Amino acid sequence: MEIALRELAELVGGRLTGDPELLIRGAGTLRDVRTGEITLVDKAKLAPQLAASSAAAAVVCEGFEPAGLPHITVANVHAAFAVIVRRFRPAAPSMGSGVSPLANVHPTAKIGANVAVGAGATIGAGVEIGDGSVVHAGARILAGCRLGRDVTIFPNAVLYEDTRVGNRVIIHANSVIGAYGFGYETTQGRHRLSAQVGYVELGDDVEVGACSTIDRGTYGATSVGEGTKIDNQVMIAHNCRIGRHNLLCSHVGIAGSATTGDYVVLAGQVGVRDHVNIGDRVVVGAQSGIMCDLPSDAHYLGSPAIPERDEIRIVAARAKLLEIRRQIKALERVVEEMQHGSLGPADKHQDAA
């Protein structure tokens, strides 16, 4: 497929500089762009990479003028480039609207307007689904769940009983919301499951990646605040209270009854101990282990996690451990020799000789 640069500029409402009839063959990022394709540059400092690339043209932001390269200037480079990518590789058809006759919808469920339910999806007794929501094939919305408006549940995701889901929430494929909490009482050598009468509550605009799990509360809610985004394979245990606008990266695990404030960021593979409280705007580096409460507005790192600056210094010092051992050995030798008189002040010239 070849499309004139002029057409692409019109498509995104951009200002064209260069030959409007130049034919473009595709669209790729600076890393991937091939001869004849258009790319994007969202920061002026990428000019050298652009010059070194095979791009035939570029989508650029106001104020950046790549000399000698045809370009389309726009206000939002990423939005414009996404439109251009879709012009070359149109979106696959969506699943369509309406409740599939092959879905298994309980007669007591209340389905809003313009809701789509895919073939083989399960909508349990008493479930409520708000207008404009989409439940893909094979998703299981068990009895008593309440979903807001414009929610998307991707294929094979499972919402256990009584899960409460805010507006515009996205839950990706094969995630599980509301399974039993991992709480046991051990009596006479046997682990007995604790009460499981709670549920999960997700605020508006929460997004949950694929294969993530959020367990129900023991008696009440495990809750995730408005606007929080959760990556794939994240685990949030029973009774946790996750704040608003958090970013929880892949493989993060948060143990029971822990809480986070607002705008918390946990990088990949971070672990949080049970009952720990994390303050607002805390940022924790990858693979850290949070063993105690973390005050607000700070960066932490390490396992156990401490202030990031301290951990970075300790990591640097740790890398010197072999040198430290040598230094100590050298000191011991010198001191030993000084004690034995061979290296006292009077002997230093002999030593140097």
Place this chain on the structure above:
Amino acid sequence: MEIALRELAELVGGRLTGDPELLIRGAGTLRDVRTGEITLVDKAKLAPQLAASSAAAAVVCEGFEPAGLPHITVANVHAAFAVIVRRFRPAAPSMGSGVSPLANVHPTAKIGANVAVGAGATIGAGVEIGDGSVVHAGARILAGCRLGRDVTIFPNAVLYEDTRVGNRVIIHANSVIGAYGFGYETTQGRHRLSAQVGYVELGDDVEVGACSTIDRGTYGATSVGEGTKIDNQVMIAHNCRIGRHNLLCSHVGIAGSATTGDYVVLAGQVGVRDHVNIGDRVVVGAQSGIMCDLPSDAHYLGSPAIPERDEIRIVAARAKLLEIRRQIKALERVVEEMQHGSLGPADKHQDAA
């Protein structure tokens, strides 16, 4: 909804102290309880938290008498409180019994009495399911699996061929039992999958969380002993032998052919190397990496994991690494000066001056 305290006391067979006609609006834990609600206190030392809460009443254990607060005294606080929570927020209807006409059950499968199979579930050829078991919607029980009595398989869980499941086992949504082991032989630059003729065997009362995976053995069983509880997102590799009554927390990964004894506890994100043997009653702290056999009856921590007490001391010493480097520098300076005669015994007063 408002319910008289008297009714709640009768519901749980408890002894009421205080106004029987007091109207209660809901039930919440000490952390969550709101005005007009009832809470629970399972340890006398929580008295200050109770006093500071908004609770209108409490469920308490024998021997704890919160002065001035209406309360219901019971033998098992948690069981009673769960009943009260359910009185305010009744359980969603269960999936019902019987084999759904929308389930896909192979004619050679043997289904016990009082078994429920949900819509869209798959029961393969030759599968046997014991009395009272429940297979939820979308679960896939492939050919040759044998399930005991009173087993629960939650939605979209997958049991590969020939999986053997004991009585009262619970497998949560989207877990996968019996996928191929990650074993390859590399010849001429290509990785060739090893034999996959084994299976998985789960003992009685095993519970498996959501999105966990247990791979089949190469030739025989990967086995999990009776009473062992497995959290979400746990990985147990091919040929492992997990003992009885273990607790394996979220994101634990156990590599091929490793074994654990009985009553082992692995905290979150622990990794176990292949072919390692862990003794009875071993407890391993979060994020530890187990690289060699661990003797019984001890606590371990760290990566590589060592006895917990040693690791705790080393972590404390590690936190002093900057101080250690300063101490060494100071020592070097002093020794150097002593060697050059400026800080020998005769000079100490000058130094102090």
Place this chain on the structure above:
Amino acid sequence: MEIALRELAELVGGRLTGDPELLIRGAGTLRDVRTGEITLVDKAKLAPQLAASSAAAAVVCEGFEPAGLPHITVANVHAAFAVIVRRFRPAAPSMGSGVSPLANVHPTAKIGANVAVGAGATIGAGVEIGDGSVVHAGARILAGCRLGRDVTIFPNAVLYEDTRVGNRVIIHANSVIGAYGFGYETTQGRHRLSAQVGYVELGDDVEVGACSTIDRGTYGATSVGEGTKIDNQVMIAHNCRIGRHNLLCSHVGIAGSATTGDYVVLAGQVGVRDHVNIGDRVVVGAQSGIMCDLPSDAHYLGSPAIPERDEIRIVAARAKLLEIRRQIKALERVVEEMQHGSLGPADKHQDAA
């Protein structure tokens, strides 16, 4: 079931030494073999374990002759033993071929010859599936996906729109290919999802374990090279380029836009930072955290990962930290005393006394 050793030897085309009429009751590995069963020995150095086992016979490789034990000599011990295991415990029936009338196949999908599609599977609009492929029950192949020949998609796996899958690829149950990348732009306190117009591309002979996730690229492909094997619960983020013939073990997490060369091995629970590049034939030890580019042909370990040999030395030195502190204290004491004249050269005999 009892089978004469002669029949087993004929079954695998092996050379029999010992009583051909010996009846064998089953097959088990050296760890598991019971009285009356046959085992396998793939290395001569396992002779002591064989002698200590209860095995009645063994499958052995050329050149290894267990004295006094009936044995079958073959060229490929593992292939032969797998056949014998299957003789005692036949494979469960496969799902059969053909498209199930209970599958939900879009009329525009193009299904090759000898393709099997299970009950309750979803094949979206415009999907293409090559000859000989198998899509198990409950798998969701969304619109626009293209699968090569002899591909296997296990139950409940989900392929989002436009996923491209090479020949002979295996994707295990409940894995998710092509979910949204975890990329957000934060403006005015709200995280806004980045463009999601890319897709995932898996090369020939790629294998993906259970509950693993590979996110789509932002604008183009997240790609996995030919022959790469991915274990369970692995996370590969958006825009990654994974090389050929990698081995990525369980719980590995690779952040956005990272790349790996060919024949890279990442052990369990390794984390890779975004935009990091890993060279060919790099091997990284378990639980390591890769924070910067890693040159080719080397082993790395630790978090942050450094050359393996260095990390091993530092770990050993770290274990001596308490000793290091004691040594420093001792040195300080000695030096202090030397400064005060009590331990100078003149005093050494008194000290020794």
